[in-house]
Amino acid sequence: MFNTKTILATVAILAGLAGMPAAQAAEEAPHIEKQSWSFAGIFGTYDQNQLQRGFQVFREVCSSCHSARLISFRNLAEEGGPGFSEEQVKALAAEYDIADSTADGGTRKGVAADRWPSPFATEQDARDANGGALPPDFSVLAKARGVHDAFPFWIFNYFTGYSEGGPDYIHALLNGYHEEVPESAPHNADGTPFELPEGKYYNDYFPGHAIGMAPPLQDGQISYEVAEGEAAVPLTVDQYSKDVAAFMMWMAEPGLVSRKQTGFAVLLFLVLFAGLMYGTKRKIWAGIEH
């Protein structure tokens, strides 16, 4: 039934069938350069320094418009994360006023268990302050974005476990701004040139290219602290965006490191167990014609 020849033939036919219309799909989504992330792959772990830098970018730049409502201060001290100490987190939380209807005056100082306070009280406030556009919440945004791979490359992703489409997209987006509408901009359906609506900015990677967010990062904008004996990290948009994308991935998937470590042990166990089961099964079936 399932001989090799049939299977090969099936694969070949499918490949032909699937490859045929691939050219068509290629033009709609711009190619996104994949970055090398420390948290990719089976042994991936977050780079603590990178997460701390990313947190700095988030705090100093992004968080003035973007909320992260599912993140608690305590998360920043949890294992597998940016690795802040409990004291640092406690001090950080105390810098924020948290709305609490039971407190005197309706607010109190933050504690580690509190959620990250949102910059705007309501969605409408957020829109009003941002020209009608709603800055999306950051909590799981890194998993809500992805990269579309053309056939047959997306098939490989199942075998490599590629799950970094979000950070790749975020990095590309933050580096994809143009001051003017570029030559490469797509023409409208009727052939007229691309026109940028009032208050929008041109971005290569944003769907539709007209994004409401002004370019948020400039070279040298944030100064990273350099610990003694460590090489200085470049103060560029490229570096900032990598760091903040990594931090956003951590926000979306804070348990990634322990999950992958457990997974490695589980896979090893299963391979060993499968080997033993195979031996047992063979031993039981020995001498039976089947």
Added chain:
Amino acid sequence: MATQTQHSTTRRDFLFVATGAVGAVGAAAVVWPLINQMNPDASTLALASIEFSLAGIEEGQSVTILWRGLPVFVRNRTAKEIEEAKAVPLSELKDPATDESRTKEGHENWLVMIANCTHLGCIPVGESGEFDGWACPCHGSQFDTAGRIRKGPAPTNLVVPPYEFINDTLIKIG
């Protein structure tokens, strides 16, 4: 089949035992997380210990705060109340405990207690009853100014939660 049974009755086959043992380890490793998920989660544990500022609670004033979902009395006792509590001989108590054992040294005026009656869990009313302490409206238990049971069906004193003074005006409960 017949040869198989004979074989295994005479000598347990190493392969079968090894497979069974590895399988059992695997099963246990699966079962534990399935049970452990019912334990308090990270967001609950994060609130297991809280800090509370005593600033602004005048002498003779009492506040109720929430800790681990339970109401907690924090009372700034008057000198008279402390005196009353200390004057009671231990032999008169159903659940003997000195006043010192129910407060922290150097902060004897502060009484911190879980506000559920040790009988069946109702919340006693403060500054009432025969002993000038708390009286439970449900079943008539009465507690003195140190929260000790003096009369009624409750078997033990009101429970003092684990807490410590971080400084004179800040306590950490839990």
Added chain:
Amino acid sequence: MSEHSTYTPGSGIEKWLDERLPIIRFSKEHLMDFPTPKNLNYWWTFGAILVMCLLVQIVTGVILAMHYTPNIAMAFDSVEHIRRDVNGGRIIQATHAVGASMFFAAVYIHIFRGMYFGSYKAPREILWILGVLIFLLMMATAFMGYVLPWGQMSGWAATVITNIFAAIPVIGTPLLELLRGGFSVGNPTLNRFFSLHYLLPFVIAAVVALHIWALHVPGNNNPTGVDVKDSRDTLPFHPYYTMKDLFGMVLFMIPFAWFIFFAPDILGHPDNYIQFDSQVTPAHIVPEWYFLPFYAILRAIDFNLLFIDSKLLGVIFFGGSILILFLLPWLDTSKVRSGNFRPMFRWFYWLFVINFVALTYLGAQPADGIYVLLSKICTAYYFIHFIVILPVLGRIETPRPLPTSISESVLSKSHA
């Protein structure tokens, strides 16, 4: 089927129990001594793998229900709460989500195995029909489960799929409102989907019991399709098939674990990490991969036929593509069960498989250009296979000679 057991109660207590509730006798007959053809290949282990899948989904599902909140304001955040805060929550949640995909992967293999070896033919028609019923229940359960995280794909899947019912003439709109509990997908919809999503797996378990009952009346089919003649053709289920099935399950768990631990979101869609917004449709709305072939059929119909409009016609084809499986035992007119002995059928079988995979691929593509045309061709072929090819093949095909018994085929294979 109580003649296979050699069970004699060993102790007084066993005898006492046996006279009142012969549960040990029953287990021994059906789980241990049951005579099973000795020539079953590894494709047959998927039955046991599916039982495992159902158990995994029920256990992880019951656990998730302990932490989930079926309310539109809190559902999305409560799933994140499970992933972030609950002990081991990320793994349990990923197991449930990946488990749905693995369940369907296994069920497709199980179905296609049955189709190749003619496991639906007499006297196993009821067995097959119960199987198709389980498949339908699985689809309903999976669909409602997918709505629960209340992401963009959840909400829009609920909107689109409930809208299918609106195509039904006269009662369509009232039925739609009944299903949704409102004029659009909202809190009542989420709540009832949660309730039914919890209920249906137990209904599936009950139908699985019937499925196995119906299997144990005629006994297993086998790769030759030849009936069991005598005891030389069979082996007791335990330990031969228990161990073989267990080995199959452990192998199956390897890709399962791969997805859970290293790519838990790769089988889903990024848009489902955005909370449902009834005012914004995602740019590309696609169902989970296991619905794609049927989704492609639904979309392929973009033309009116006589008095039937395209929407209703699409729904008819969509429903028909699954319901036609119920008729398969009578559409296939060949007396020979196994595809191994049907030279022409084999070719058409693989063509059907390729066509089905093509439909899966097309279901994920945007509905324009060449894809629409290809979808129509593949949809047409899907039905032609059942309605034309299978009935005709049985009449014109000359099958290869069948072995006289299972033992004979086994012996000739091992001596070859």
